[in-house]
Amino acid sequence: MRITIGSFILQQLRALKVDRIYGVPGDYNLALLETIEHDQDCEFIGNCNELNAAYAADGYARLKGAGALITTYGVGDLAALSGIAGAYAESAPVICIAGTPPLHAMQGHALLHHSLADGNFDNVMNCFRQFTVAQALITPENAATEIPRVIACAWQQKKPVYLQLPSDICEVEIEVADNPVPYRLPSSDASHLQLASAALLERINHAKRPIILIDQMVERYQLQAQVLALADKFAIPLTNMPTAKCAISENAPGWLGGYSGDLSRPELFELMAQSDCVLSFGVRLVDSTTGYFSQQIPAQAVVDIQPYSLKLDNLSYPAVTVSELLQALLDKASTTNPMPLTSLPDPQQKLATPSNSPLEQDYFWQRIQRFIQADDVLVVENGTSGAAVGGMRMPNGVTVVNQPIWGSIGYTLPALLGTMMAAPQRRHLLFIGDGSFQLTAQELSTLLRHEQKPIVFLINNGGYTIERYILGETSSYNDIGSWNYARLPAVLSPQTQAFCIEVETGQQLEMALEEASRQDQLAFIEVKLPMMDSPAAMKEFCRRCNSFNFGLHNPRRSA
Structure with a gap:
């Protein structure tokens, strides 16, 4: 035609x-x-x-x-x-x-x-x-x-x-052709697929301490159901890199928490270090996701599963599409589950009573964890937000959108526009710091113009807190201009009906969350927190970043 x-x-x-x-x-x-x-x-x-x-x-x-x-x-x-x-x-x-x-x-x-x-x-x-x-x-x-x-x-x-x-x-x-060929993933070479699935089955059957480690690939190629079926069929526990946060349900039987080197749960870190078969789904061991290369994953145990290849025992199997490999493996396996997997117990943490005392990070994130619902989309900026959300146990169906590898601050506000238009039926929450927000703040006007209705949490802690912890706690280069953030929606869209509020105490936060849940408009909640208050995980990450980046000439060594 x-x-x-x-x-x-x-x-x-x-x-x-x-x-x-x-x-x-x-x-x-x-x-x-x-x-x-x-x-x-x-x-x-x-x-x-x-x-x-x-x-x-x-x-x-x-x-x-x-x-x-x-x-x-x-x-x-x-x-x-x-x-x-x-x-x-x-x-x-x-x-x-x-x-x-x-x-x-x-x-x-x-x-x-x-x-x-x-x-x-x-x-x-x-x-x-x-x-x-x-x-x-x-x-x-x-x-x-x-x-x-x-x-x-x-x-x-x-x-x-x-x-x-x-x-x-x-x-x-x-x-062009009258009937365009639909876009599909390449199919496997039949003989390679047979050899790869047989070799993988043998490796799993002989393993005494297997574990599944997943990265972004599982979500991007929509492999969640097959990976969970694999875990269930062979009773193999699972974990994920921080880049694959919520790629599989964090309430699934066998899920052991997220893996980030020695910043992981001690039991998980030890299990990974002693594993004799690590089914590695597209894993990339990056500084920001491994606690600065603190992982202990036995090289001889790694089974490297990529979108179109498999490598194990020093043999490579090209032209093997991962979804077909998993299906072939499941078809070959015995139907008997040797030992049912169990779920991690729910965290038992009592939330303090809301008060008129100034908000702190610890209380704020504990309260947010209870505010998050099943199937929410969380768009999370690097910094205190990323560190806090990364350590939370999420309800089923939650999607986390972040940028832990490229780490371009300001990414999340425009990304929120995209996520909302891709899945308008879901609730979208944005967590963004004041420094990040200032890079791309004008895109708030596009969200308002298109009548998008997310809940935006602007974490105002007076500048670049993550950089302050790395270097220059009181240095001027980590300072930013002081904005009246909660008034910006009205500036960027004069006719807006957005719900905008500043909160500084636990009681104010409670009222804001209750009102935001009732609203059918964009909610913009500016949360004022102390400048150097931060989740413990971020403090430790920044300490390692400082040590890695500046070496013998680290200004803190001579301080």
Whole structure:
């Protein structure tokens, strides 16, 4: 059939159930935006800047499976690039579509605005090659093949990709198949799958102290049910890296808590250190998730399970898709569960009575743990919020969206816009520090403009507390401007009906939580906490970060 290139791009995005595209208008992308304007099944969401748009597309992808954003060449591209890099680090499949100058101008090396005015149009593409798994400059000749190829790479590898669409070819018609092939994960090589599943079954059957360790891969490839079935079938306990917080239910039989090196529960740390079979699902041992490389995982015990390969006992099995491997393993296994797994006991912690005393972190997070409900979406900023939420036991169905590896502060507010549009039927809670909020605060106006209704907790502790603990507790570089945060919604959206409040005591917090639960509007709760008050886990992380970063010339050594 005949279809315009712009419409073909939208068709391919719809195949991944993408119905919101984030971005900022620019002269080179207006033709594609006009196509979206008249499309019944796709909506453009205009952001305050391209970095925020990339964060929103990332948040959308976390819950919907894929996300998309539109930039304009050069200035827009590079403004979004940190967000694209974060999507790469955190395995979020984001399709970045850049409107570029007309094809004839690029081929003729014209000196144009939004470029370096040197006739070079390769430099931006070269930048994106470092942070995406596939790229293409679309032409009328390659559009029918390159657009599906690049988008398929995002879907299969769960990483961002980059398409350049020249402004003069959006309305060019091309010939494509009448019935497009749906996006699927690659299937396994049959013989490799047979050998891999047999070898894995033998390894598990001979293990005396097996354990399952999962990372982001399990959530991104929707393997939760199969991993839990594996644990149940073979009575293997489970744990997760901090990057896979809530990827499996934290109330599932056999779940032992999160694993973060020697910052884990002592029993879990010891069990991991003594295991003879660690079923490792896409695990990456990063400084920020291992207590600065404090993990003790016996190398000879690791069974490395990746999306499309298996490695165990120094043998590699390529062309093995993980979902098919797990299914083959479950089919081969005995139907008898040798020993039922048990659940961790619920934490027994009594919450203090709310008072008029100033709030502290410990009380606030204990109260928040009781406020969180099943199926909530928690969007959690790095810092005190991330440390506190990381240590909580969550109800079933909770999704945690954070950025523990790339760690770009300010990510969460725009990401919240994406998560809310991807799953509007769920309750969304944002926990963001004052320093992080100031980086991307203007996106609050987009949330209000689109009548989104999250509950926002602005943790106001007077600047960059995590940095203060690493270095410079009283140094001016960790200070920020003092804002009247609770009044910002009315500034950014004068007609807003948002519920906005400042809380400083336990009693004020109780009233705010009760009112926020009743509201059918955005709730913005500014929580004032002491500057150097922090969860114990963050203090220890910062101490290790200080030691790792500054070595012999650490200013604290000479203090």
